[in-house]
Amino acid sequence: MINLETTQKMKDVKNGVHGMAQSMLRPISRHYDENEHAYPKELDIFRSIKLMSRPKKKKTEDETKTETPDPQKLGTNLSTIISVEEMCWGDVGLLLSIPNAGLGNAAIAAVATDEQMERFGDKWASMAITEPGSGSDSGSITARAVLDGDEWVLNGEKIFVTCAERADVAVIWATVDKSAGKAGIKSFIVEKGRPGFKLEKLEHKLGIRASDTGTYVLDDCRIPKDNLLGSAEVKQSTEGFKGVMKTFDNTRPMVAAMALGVARAALDFTREKMEENGIIPDYEQNPNNLNALEKEFCLMEAQLEAMRLLTWRAAWMMDNKEFNNLEASMAKAKAGRCGTLIVQKCCELLGPLGFSCDHLVEKWMRDIKITDIFEGTGQIQHLIVARNVLGYSSRELK
Amino acid sequence: MMDERAFSFRMSEEQSSMKETLARLMKGRVVGNPAHEMDEQRAIPLELLNQVWELGTVVSSVPEAYGGYGMEYSPILNTIVLEELAAGDMALALAACLPAAFIYTVLEMGTEEQKKKYLPPYCSSAYKACTVAINEPRFRFDATFPETRAVKENGKYILNGRKCFVPMAKDADHLLVAANAEGKTALFIVANDQQGLKIGEREKNLGLYALETYPVILENCEVSVDDRVGGEDGCDYAKFLQKTRIAMSALGTGVSRASFEYARDYAKERVQFGEPIAYRQSIAFMLAEMAYEVDAMRLMTWKAASALEAGRDAKREAYLAKLYTGEMTMKITDYGVQILGGHGYIRENPVERYYRNGRGISILEGMATV
Numbered sequence: 001m002i003n004l005e006t007t008q009k010m011k012d013v014k015n016g017v018h019g020m021a022q023s024m025l026r027p028i029s030r031h032y033d034e035n036e037h038a039y040p041k042e043l044d045i046f047r048s049i050k051l052m053s054r055p056k057k058k059k060t061e062d063e064t065k066t067e068t069p070d071p072q073k074l075g076t077n078l079s080t081i082i083s084v085e086e087m088c089w090g091d092v093g094l095l096l097s098i099p100n101a102g103l104g105n106a107a108i109a110a111v112a113t114d115e116q117m118e119r120f121g122d123k124w125a126s127m128a129i130t131e132p133g134s135g136s137d138s139g140s141i142t143a144r145a146v147l148d149g150d151e152w153v154l155n156g157e158k159i160f161v162t163c164a165e166r167a168d169v170a171v172i173w174a175t176v177d178k179s180a181g182k183a184g185i186k187s188f189i190v191e192k193g194r195p196g197f198k199l200e201k202l203e204h205k206l207g208i209r210a211s212d213t214g215t216y217v218l219d220d221c222r223i224p225k226d227n228l229l230g231s232a233e234v235k236q237s238t239e240g241f242k243g244v245m246k247t248f249d250n251t252r253p254m255v256a257a258m259a260l261g262v263a264r265a266a267l268d269f270t271r272e273k274m275e276e277n278g279i280i281p282d283y284e285q286n287p288n289n290l291n292a293l294e295k296e297f298c299l300m301e302a303q304l305e306a307m308r309l310l311t312w313r314a315a316w317m318m319d320n321k322e323f324n325n326l327e328a329s330m331a332k333a334k335a336g337r338c339g340t341l342i343v344q345k346c347c348e349l350l351g352p353l354g355f356s357c358d359h360l361v362e363k364w365m366r367d368i369k370i371t372d373i374f375e376g377t378g379q380i381q382h383l384i385v386a387r388n389v390l391g392y393s394s395r396e397l398k
Numbered sequence: 399m400m401d402e403r404a405f406s407f408r409m410s411e412e413q414s415s416m417k418e419t420l421a422r423l424m425k426g427r428v429v430g431n432p433a434h435e436m437d438e439q440r441a442i443p444l445e446l447l448n449q450v451w452e453l454g455t456v457v458s459s460v461p462e463a464y465g466g467y468g469m470e471y472s473p474i475l476n477t478i479v480l481e482e483l484a485a486g487d488m489a490l491a492l493a494a495c496l497p498a499a500f501i502y503t504v505l506e507m508g509t510e511e512q513k514k515k516y517l518p519p520y521c522s523s524a525y526k527a528c529t530v531a532i533n534e535p536r537f538r539f540d541a542t543f544p545e546t547r548a549v550k551e552n553g554k555y556i557l558n559g560r561k562c563f564v565p566m567a568k569d570a571d572h573l574l575v576a577a578n579a580e581g582k583t584a585l586f587i588v589a590n591d592q593q594g595l596k597i598g599e600r601e602k603n604l605g606l607y608a609l610e611t612y613p614v615i616l617e618n619c620e621v622s623v624d625d626r627v628g629g630e631d632g633c634d635y636a637k638f639l640q641k642t643r644i645a646m647s648a649l650g651t652g653v654s655r656a657s658f659e660y661a662r663d664y665a666k667e668r669v670q671f672g673e674p675i676a677y678r679q680s681i682a683f684m685l686a687e688m689a690y691e692v693d694a695m696r697l698m699t700w701k702a703a704s705a706l707e708a709g710r711d712a713k714r715e716a717y718l719a720k721l722y723t724g725e726m727t728m729k730i731t732d733y734g735v736q737i738l739g740g741h742g743y744i745r746e747n748p749v750e751r752y753y754r755n756g757r758g759i760s761i762l763e764g765m766a767t768v
Contacts, residue, residue: 001403001406001408001409001410001413001474002406002407002408002409002410002413002474002700002704003403003404003405003406003474003704003707003708004405004407004697004700004701004704005403005405005704005705005707005708005710006405007402007403007404007405008402010405072404074405078405283713283714283717283718284542284636284639284713284717285540285542285543286538286539286540286541286542287721288538289538289540298717298718298721299721299722299725301718302698302718302719302721302722302725303722305698305701305715305718305722306694306695306697306698306722307694309694309697309698309701310690310693310694310697313407313693313697316405316406316407317407320408330689330690330693333686333687333690334690334691334694379683382679382682382683382686382687383679383682383683383686385686385689385690386679386682386683386685386686386689387682388689389662389685389686389689390662390665390666390676390682390685392676392677392682396677397676397677397679397682398677398679
């Protein structure tokens with residue numbers, strides 16, 4: 001039965017994480033924006049918390065039966081989404097810098113064998129997909145892996161890698177058979193310090209400066225055979241690639257939640273300033289009889305609510321074992337774009353306060369822009385939604 | 399907190415079976431030529447209203463003592479009903495559910511005498527119009543502060559003012575009139591033949607051609623103190639507004655969905671430059687946006703209805719839902735016309751009707767409820 005009332009458990013998660021974001025992230029937010037690439041040592045405290053963990057794979061027959069989710073229980077995905085929003089209300093760049101919670105960790109948790117989980121489960125893992133010539137078109141990557149005896153030999157260049165410097169290991173996407181196209185793409189775990197594996201440089205960015213984004217170069221880098229995540233077999237179909245892309249159904253709502261957190265931070269700050277000046281929306285009178293600032297504000301609040309509901313739905317579906325590829329992209333398409341617009345508008349409404357580095361809103365405007373770009377740009381999300389609702393393949397709708 | 403309901407996006411069996419029943423009825427009897435004909439003829443067949451009525455969409459939650467079926471009252475189920483009907487035709491949805499605006503208000507906020515007197519005649523087996531007079535024909539109209547006045551004199555209220563967009567006022571024996579009663583907004587039950595109440599010529603509006611609406615003029619119209627909803631202390635008008643705003647949001651979702659679905663199917667069939675226009679990102683991306691905005695509107699509506707269903711105040715949620723769906727319905731129905739291009743401008747295609755009707759979501763107040 002439909003019920004979108006926030007439950008007590010959801011409120012508890014929100015309040016708990018909110019306190020943490022306020023007391024631990026906000027005070028250091030500006031510092032790490034100004035000191036790009038400096039490691040936020042205050043975050044070491046999170047090292048012991050396993051955000052991207054998973055129980056050991058169940059082996060016995062009856063245990064692998066899909067459990068019917070307990071409706072009263074708050075699912076992991078929704079709970080994570082709520083936490084991510086709160087943390088990013090604190091600082092999105094710092095959330096991305098939390099040890100052992102990288103995208104690589106999500107990939108490992110999703111596809112690693114128990115043996116690999118044992119070896120890499122407690123390592124901080126970055127995720128390296130993008131290449132200079134391969135952005136949204138991740139199927140076109142040219143980094144290659146060749147099996148030589150008991151080792152894979154990797155060559156290529158990877159850019160825009162989050163946590164490039166701080167991570168202990170990197171999950172590298174490379175092709176084992178370029179002629180097989182997407183089916184030939186596999187992911188490999190490369191430990192820091194392997195000969196031939198080098199951190200080439202760190203980027204200077206518009207926002208999320210607390211996060212170290214860098215370039216890896218692989219030059220005849222040799223790794224053990226079983227550092228390959230998942231199956232080595234190149235199948236005729238693109239099932240394997242699709243499997244990797246499926247990780248996005250999980251992580252895209254998380255990016256949407258990041259946009260929620262930053263946009264809400266900006267809205268909260270704007271409301272605070274409005275209230276200091278005696279402007280308090282009453283949520284009753286005709287919005288067209290309000291002044292421009294009040295109406296803009298109410299519209300943004302409504303937008304934020306819409307973003308949040310689409311995001312929560314995508315996460316809730318995942319918790320309930322429903323296929324959410326469409327809904328995950330809807331959430332990110334909406335939240336990435338609208339979140340960006342919300343913070344831009346908040347800066348405008350705040351005037352000089354929105355342009356000055358005395359306040360954090362200007363930073364939030366820079367930070368939130370990334371949510372409409374990484375994990376698939378807004379345009380890619382629209383493409384996925386469009387293909388879904390039209391029933392088109394990627395050949396029909398390019 | 400023990401009986402806290404689980405957070406869920408899934409419809410119950412009852413909810414989805416009502417949705418399916420209505421979808422079938424709309425597909426068979428409304429969508430396509432019938433809706434077009436209703437619009438052109440500016441009339442809704444009474445038979446159709448009765449067909450919807452017989453499903454119990456309005457009276458099922460009214461206690462048996464007042465003529466209903468005594469089923470559970472569910473604002474969420476009501477939003478599902480409204481969306482589904484509006485996906486067929488918004489004028490039909492408004493007409494079919496109009497009695498609810500009167501009945502639910504009297505049921506929830508009326509005195510025992512009012513309930514006994516006014517509910518049973520309208521909870522009969524056949525559709526019988528009763529209506530609401532909220533909107534006023536003036537610049538900067540705000541449903542929160544009606545300019546229609548009710549002044550108490552010699553144990554009676556004297557009403558003065560002008561109302562517009564009063565649906566089916568000619569057929570309705572009773573109207574619920576919103577008026578400012580000494581600083582507090584009140585609702586009055588007024589008989590349509592009451593002295594001082596004049597129903598004008600049927601209106602012509604931008605949209606909702608099929609829905610009969612009338613201006614109502616109140617000139618020293620005397621209303622008994624017993625007919626002030628809730629008695630001497632009046633009623634919770636803010637709550638009344640909340641519920642109507644959620645209803646308008648549900649209607650906006652329905653109209654937008656209809657426009658989206660029509661434009662989507664059209665774009666897959668319409669061939670230009672040797673391929674369907676939906677193969678082009680410029681069109682496909684509009685459709686993607688339409689798809690997720692329709693979902694967003696529905697979720698906003700459900701969220702506000704969830705607050706009501708939990709017995710909580712829904713003021714903020716209802717306000718934001720109507721604000722959002724009002725803006726978005728206009729955008730989405732505009733896209734619908736645009737995707738069809740010149741064909742979208744021709745009345746044979748329904749997207750121009752959705753566009754005209756869609757303008758009503760943010761403007762109209764109080765005409766439907768959950």
